[in-house]
Amino acid sequence: MTDAAELRTRTKELLAAHPPATTDRVDFLKARFDAGLAWVHYPEGLGGLGAPRTLQAVVDAELEAAGAPDNDPRRIGIGLGMAAPTILGFGTEEQKRDFLRPLWVGEEVWCQLFSEPGAGSDLAALGTRAVREGDNWVVNGQKVWTSSAHLARWAILIARTDPDVPKHRGITYFICDMTDPGVEVRPLRQITGEAEFNEVFLTDVRIPDAHRLGEVGDGWRVAQTTLMNERVSIGGMRIPREGGMIGPVSRTWRERPELRTHDLHQRLLKLWVEAEVARLSGERLRQQLVAGQPGHEGSGMKLGFARLNQEISGLEVELLGEEGLLYDDWTMRRPELVDFTGREAGYRYLRSKGNSIEGGTSEVLLNIVAERVLGLPSEPRTDKDVAWKDLTR
Amino acid sequence: MMMTTTQSTQPDLLYSEEEEALRAAVRDLLSDHCDVAGVITRTETDTPHDPELWKALSDGMGLAGLLVPESLGGQGATHREVAVVLEELGRAVAPVPYLTSAVVATEALLACEGEEAAGLLTALASGRTIGALAVALSVAPGGAHKTVRNEDGLLHGELTGIADAAVADVLLVPADDGGLYAVDGDAVTLTPQVSLDLTRRLATVTLDGVRARRLGAAEPAVRRALRSGAGLLASEQLGLADWCLTETVRHLKERKQFNRPVGGFQALKHRLAQLWLEVVNTRAAARGAADALATGSADTDVSVAVAQAYAASVAVHTAEEALQLHGGIGMTWEHPVHLYLKRAKADSIAYGTAGAHRAALAELVDLQAP
Numbered sequence: 001m002t003d004a005a006e007l008r009t010r011t012k013e014l015l016a017a018h019p020p021a022t023t024d025r026v027d028f029l030k031a032r033f034d035a036g037l038a039w040v041h042y043p044e045g046l047g048g049l050g051a052p053r054t055l056q057a058v059v060d061a062e063l064e065a066a067g068a069p070d071n072d073p074r075r076i077g078i079g080l081g082m083a084a085p086t087i088l089g090f091g092t093e094e095q096k097r098d099f100l101r102p103l104w105v106g107e108e109v110w111c112q113l114f115s116e117p118g119a120g121s122d123l124a125a126l127g128t129r130a131v132r133e134g135d136n137w138v139v140n141g142q143k144v145w146t147s148s149a150h151l152a153r154w155a156i157l158i159a160r161t162d163p164d165v166p167k168h169r170g171i172t173y174f175i176c177d178m179t180d181p182g183v184e185v186r187p188l189r190q191i192t193g194e195a196e197f198n199e200v201f202l203t204d205v206r207i208p209d210a211h212r213l214g215e216v217g218d219g220w221r222v223a224q225t226t227l228m229n230e231r232v233s234i235g236g237m238r239i240p241r242e243g244g245m246i247g248p249v250s251r252t253w254r255e256r257p258e259l260r261t262h263d264l265h266q267r268l269l270k271l272w273v274e275a276e277v278a279r280l281s282g283e284r285l286r287q288q289l290v291a292g293q294p295g296h297e298g299s300g301m302k303l304g305f306a307r308l309n310q311e312i313s314g315l316e317v318e319l320l321g322e323e324g325l326l327y328d329d330w331t332m333r334r335p336e337l338v339d340f341t342g343r344e345a346g347y348r349y350l351r352s353k354g355n356s357i358e359g360g361t362s363e364v365l366l367n368i369v370a371e372r373v374l375g376l377p378s379e380p381r382t383d384k385d386v387a388w389k390d391l392t393r
Numbered sequence: 394m395m396m397t398t399t400q401s402t403q404p405d406l407l408y409s410e411e412e413e414a415l416r417a418a419v420r421d422l423l424s425d426h427c428d429v430a431g432v433i434t435r436t437e438t439d440t441p442h443d444p445e446l447w448k449a450l451s452d453g454m455g456l457a458g459l460l461v462p463e464s465l466g467g468q469g470a471t472h473r474e475v476a477v478v479l480e481e482l483g484r485a486v487a488p489v490p491y492l493t494s495a496v497v498a499t500e501a502l503l504a505c506e507g508e509e510a511a512g513l514l515t516a517l518a519s520g521r522t523i524g525a526l527a528v529a530l531s532v533a534p535g536g537a538h539k540t541v542r543n544e545d546g547l548l549h550g551e552l553t554g555i556a557d558a559a560v561a562d563v564l565l566v567p568a569d570d571g572g573l574y575a576v577d578g579d580a581v582t583l584t585p586q587v588s589l590d591l592t593r594r595l596a597t598v599t600l601d602g603v604r605a606r607r608l609g610a611a612e613p614a615v616r617r618a619l620r621s622g623a624g625l626l627a628s629e630q631l632g633l634a635d636w637c638l639t640e641t642v643r644h645l646k647e648r649k650q651f652n653r654p655v656g657g658f659q660a661l662k663h664r665l666a667q668l669w670l671e672v673v674n675t676r677a678a679a680r681g682a683a684d685a686l687a688t689g690s691a692d693t694d695v696s697v698a699v700a701q702a703y704a705a706s707v708a709v710h711t712a713e714e715a716l717q718l719h720g721g722i723g724m725t726w727e728h729p730v731h732l733y734l735k736r737a738k739a740d741s742i743a744y745g746t747a748g749a750h751r752a753a754l755a756e757l758v759d760l761q762a763p
Contacts, residue, residue, distance in 0.1 A: 026659065028671070040551070071503055216730040238403070246483065250758075250760060253760055254759060254760070254761075256763070257761070260761075260763035261763055262763055265755070265760070265762050265763060266748075266751070269702075269751040269752075269754060269755055269760060270702075270751065272754065272758070272760060273699055273702045273703050273751065274703070275676060276699050277674045277675075277678045277699060277703045278674060279405065280404075280674075280677035280678055280680075280681050280699075281404060281674045281676075282676040283403055283404075284406035284407070284676070284680065287403075287405070287406055287407050288407065291407060291493040293407070293580070297673050298667065300670040300673055303670060304670055304674065316465070327484060363663070366662065366666040366667065367659065367662065367663075367665045367666075369666035369669055369670070370662035370663065370665055371662070373656060373666075374642050374662075374663050374666065374669060375642070375646070375666065376642065376646065376654075376656040376657065376666055377653070377654050377656060377657035378657065379657060379658075379659055380657075381652070383433075
């Protein structure tokens with residue numbers, strides 16, 4: 001088993017052989033990947049050393065201290081957080097070898113073609129069709145809420161390959177080439193004025209069977225890996241007090257006494273307490289994961305933060321009074337990242353409305369807590385044994 | 394004004410193996426000695442508190458002395474262990490003077506120097522002597538409270554709302570000369586007050602020229618005692634809330650109406666999931682306060698105020714939902730949920746309301762009132 005001391009040694013060797021000050025950024029990242037220091041819990045030869053995941057912090061700290069470049073993980077979050085673990089779990093040796101290195105280095109951006117206009121919370125009802133033609137699959141359909149689609153080289157895609165069986169069983173998981181002429185990406189403008197996301201129209205897109213992930217008809221199970229990793233990557237960060245949405249409104253309160261009212265004061269204090277408790281809950285979850293005691297608590301974090309972000313930013317707009325009637329910029333833009341602190345209160349208010357919809361609606365997450373954590377029965381299901389083609393539309 | 398918006402170290406919010414072992418031992422003892430039907434019956438007898446349970450907890454397990462140093466006959470443990478005991482006592486809504494004697498009175502004595510206080514600490518640690526701080530249960534840390542008159546060394550006056558005074562062998566009484574005094578329980582007139590909380594009763598304490606031993610200055614002792622009381626009460630509230638949620642989930646899985654388990658209806662599932670989120674958050678807040686008290690963190694005042702400002706409403710909300718979701722049975726005297734509702738509601742006033750703790754936070758984190 002690789003231990004912390006050995007990882008430190010390997011990191012120092014990498015830094016000695018490829019001094020960050022004189023090495024091209026991408027060359028350094030490739031060397032880091034080849035040294036097994038990209039994600040140490042991945043297997044040897046695929047950017048890792050088969051070491052415990054928690055030891056990644058040892059490598060990261062050494063590299064940061066040495067001023068080494070990173071792979072800009074926020075820019076390639078979907079690749080790192082969702083595509084990579086799925087490829088690792090279900091990919092062929094060839095797929096792992098071809099895709100993981102450029103993914104991690106950031107040469108190839110990934111996006112996720114899951115949600116559809118007709119399949120949101122009920123994702124398994126998706127209707128994008130993939131039909132086999134020789135060694136290829138021909139894909140037709142429409143996907144939505146795709147971040148990075150306009151930047152992406154590859155996509156993870158789920159599509160219906162068998163409409164004659166119940167919905168969960170007729171889905172297959174693919175890797176889709178975003179440069180295929182049948183892929184059309186259109187910006188999807190949001191209530192904030194900008195377009196973080198896209199609509200993706202797929203018209204006779206040809207995907208070689210070699211780019212299938214997992215078995216035909218097993219796509220739903222493969223997708224669970226992707227979605228589970230989405231939730232893991234949402235939790236797990238250490239946040240300082242007032243590190244979230246409560247920070248800007250607290251600063252405004254301190255700096256601008258003329259805005260204060262008794263009503264706002266009571267509401268601010270209540271939200272401040274709730275934000276601090278949510279932060280402590282996240283910290284407790286983090287400590288549990290580090291101690292190797294994963295709990296159910298992670299299921300609830302997103303629910304809490306979604307509501308808090310919405311209430312806090314709503315209060316902030318109100319606190320601003322006359323200024324709260326203004327908005328910083330309605331221009332249609334294509335931001336690469338969601339930036340809650342770089343914009344004003346009105347933007348935070350509008351953007352945080354999406355927090356209770358994206359990555360699982362709060363209503364669905366409450367069902368998940370009720371059923372998986374508390375063990376309560378599910379609602380009677382009428383869709384489990386019905387062929388997809390016969391579902392109510 | 395000092396800003397307390399950053400902390401150098403994070404509190405340890407987990408339970409250690411030893412703490413889990415302590416929890417298991419206390420829970421075992423409570424399941425043998427503190428059945429909830431018995432607690433209901435006991436509320437209408439002359440001994441609403443449970444002396445045998447108290448003896449088992451203190452004499453048998455040494456839990457009354459957790460906060461007392463070993464040199465004074467205690468266990469030399471910390472608020473973290475006390476918090477675990479309080480979670481379990483809350484879960485059982487146990488009618489014992491643990492919070493009042495082993496936490497609040499003990500902390501007041503720990504703030505006093507001298508042999509009188511040391512002797513009392515040893516006595517309280519054994520559990521054979523029960524102590525009570527003669528400050529109304531509703532007073533927040535740093536809040537104004539009543540005192541008695543010291544006239545030539547004899548104490549005169551009446552104090553109301555004193556929790557567990559009826560079972561106290563010694564009362565710690567603040568006087569108008571700024572001193573804290575020890576008074577024997579049988580030297581005062583105790584008048585039980587009909588209390589909302591059937592398992593933690595209040596009494597009026599009347600002193601009519603009582604001789605008393607001075608322990609030290611009242612202000613720091615009372616402040617320290619109430620701060621620990623408020624911070625650790627969050628763990629009791631966690632235990633109460635956790636019982637209410639667990640029992641309600643169990644009931645709704647078993648209860649059938651409309652040819653299905655009632656717990657399968659989404660309208661009810663969402664309410665239970667919401668309660669679960671609140672309980673999870675309360676656990677983090679309560680652990681934060683207990684750890685801050687245990688380590689003497691500079692962040693203790695904030696941690697305690699946050700925990701109490703949050704946990705009070707969660708305990709009440711959970712108990713109220715438990716009653717509602719139990720339907721008619723929840724409204725009966727026979728079903729125990731009312732004990733939890735009464736305790737939770739009383740706890741939301743004990744050692745300061747959530748509003749009082751939010752007002753304290755406004756100063757502590759510099760979010761000043763208009």
